[in-house]
Amino acid sequence: MPQHWLVKQEPSKYPFSQLQKDETTRWDGVRNYQARNNLRAMKKGDAVLYYHSVEGKAVVGLCEVVREAYCDPTAEEGDWSVVDLKAVRPFTTPVSLEQIKATPALKNIALLKQSRLSVLPLAPAEFAAIVRMGH
DNA sequence: GCCAACGTTGGC
């Protein structure tokens, strides 16, 4: 059983469309212990939702883990990790933060509880609900 | 642009 995750990125920094062009990317630069630990818990084949923060504020697509955690080559000091992600498909309809807030099944989602966490786990039902809304 | 929430840093 694959696990389910959500990663956040500002589209002005690296939009989902760029991940589609690149096909895969190294998810580097995470400097928060909780987010790092989530990266390290990811397994190859896990499903990852892609959320645009600040501009957009919506889940815009689906990707998957293609390489499990390894040392972040962009870290000059400290013990940080990255994974490689591959774009799977964009949503036909982005699922907005507003919609997520309005959905009772998603009221406990980590995205709402810990708004500053950039890599977070999703329960299977939460993942399924968002995919159902976005396709 | 503001500000709340939260993590980190550093003085004591």
Added chain:
DNA sequence: GCCAACGTTGGC
């Protein structure tokens, strides 16, 4: 080990 100061994130 506490806590004030500061920096960052991200919604509004």
